[in-house]
Amino acid sequence: MTFNFHTLPPIDLEKLLDIAKEAGKAILTVYHAPQEEMLLTQKADQSPLTLADRLAHELIFEALTRLTPHIPIISEEGKDIPYAVRKDWEYYWCVDPLDGTKEFIKHNGEFTVNIALIHQHTPVLGIIYVPVSGDLYYGGSAIGSWKESANGDKKQIHADTTAEKWIAAGSRSHASAEDTALLLKYPVVETITAGSSLKFCLIAEGKAHIYSRHGPTMEWDTAAGEAIATSSGAIMTTPEGAPFPYNKPSLLNSGFLCKVR
Incomplete structure (x- = not known):
């Protein structure tokens, strides 16, 4: 193809x-x-x-x-x-x-x-x-x-966009109190942990519904995962809901939120 x-x-x-x-x-x-x-x-x-x-x-x-x-x-x-x-x-x-x-x-x-x-x-x-x-x-x-x-x-x-109870994908090595606090705004009943970009894949295949990252990442940490998650039916934004851009003057990302629609 x-x-x-x-x-x-x-x-x-x-x-x-x-x-x-x-x-x-x-x-x-x-x-x-x-x-x-x-x-x-x-x-x-x-x-x-x-x-x-x-x-x-x-x-x-x-x-x-x-x-x-x-x-x-x-x-x-x-x-x-x-x-x-x-x-x-x-x-x-x-x-x-x-x-x-x-x-x-x-x-x-x-x-x-x-x-x-x-x-x-x-x-x-x-x-x-x-x-x-x-x-x-x-x-x-x-x-x-x-x-x-x-x-x-x-x-x-496909992302699971119909669930009423959500599963959060949590970081294996980078969990933070800020992420825990943000997840309280959503119907999260369970958190499963995974390393690397696998958290985006969990959302893309319907095994999780939200992934919050407060700490910094780099563009190459998120780009492939974002493409796969958003093409499955999820969305990726800043924690405040703004678009998440690439090829910035600095390749350092701020926090992000990837979740089902």
């Missing part, structure tokens, strides 16, 4: 999905290696960086450049592009090669590969691959949202 986005040449969806899967394979070679081979270091913001982050970044960057040389790329491990250069981009790839590095280090399997296509200030296509389970989520404004299991079974997924 190919995609046509306005002024872009057709993009091969299956090749995009394969890029995410191949990055996942590269990550698993490190995940299953002895702990000392992770080469754990720290970024400038003190967040962890492993060999798997670097391998996945290099693979995705090279593959996307070959597939779509006309589309620029912002990646967590290659993000130092001045706003003056990127402010007029109509499209760009927004990539987190390994979302959930803390979960990767904990060996709980809740980490993902995130690839999103941004049109102006909005994600129009998102891909989230879960290397340990083999589950693949993808969605966009033109196709809706889908889940492909490791065995190849594929089904369209």
Whole structure:
């Protein structure tokens, strides 16, 4: 299947999905290696960086450049592009090669590969691959949202917009008192926790109804998840209800709220 986005040449969806899967394979070679081979270091913001982050970044960057040389790329491990250069981009790839590095280090399997296509200030296509389970989520404004299991079974997924009692998707590593307070405004009866961008996937497949994040994130943390969740029938805004923009002067996000309509 190919995609046509306005002024872009057709993009091969299956090749995009394969890029995410191949990055996942590269990550698993490190995940299953002895702990000392992770080469754990720290970024400038003190967040962890492993060999798997670097391998996945290099693979995705090279593959996307070959597939779509006309589309620029912002990646967590290659993000130092001045706003003056990127402010007029109509499209760009927004990539987190390994979302959930803390979960990767904990060996709980809740980490993902995130690839999103941004049109102006909005994600129009998102891909989230879960290397340990083999589950693949993808969605966009033109196709809706889908889940492909490791065995190849594929089904369209939808947010649960009719529930009267809601389940909240909570962060495995970043819970806050502010998020707890905000959820009191909604009919939440239960909270389930998950790492990385999997919380967006829970909403997209109808297993949760709301995900609040008070603390800061980066654009590559949310872009793919937003595309999949909103294409399934959810909405994504600031906590105050304003649109949630991308390609900002700073790639740092403020808080957000993703919920069913």
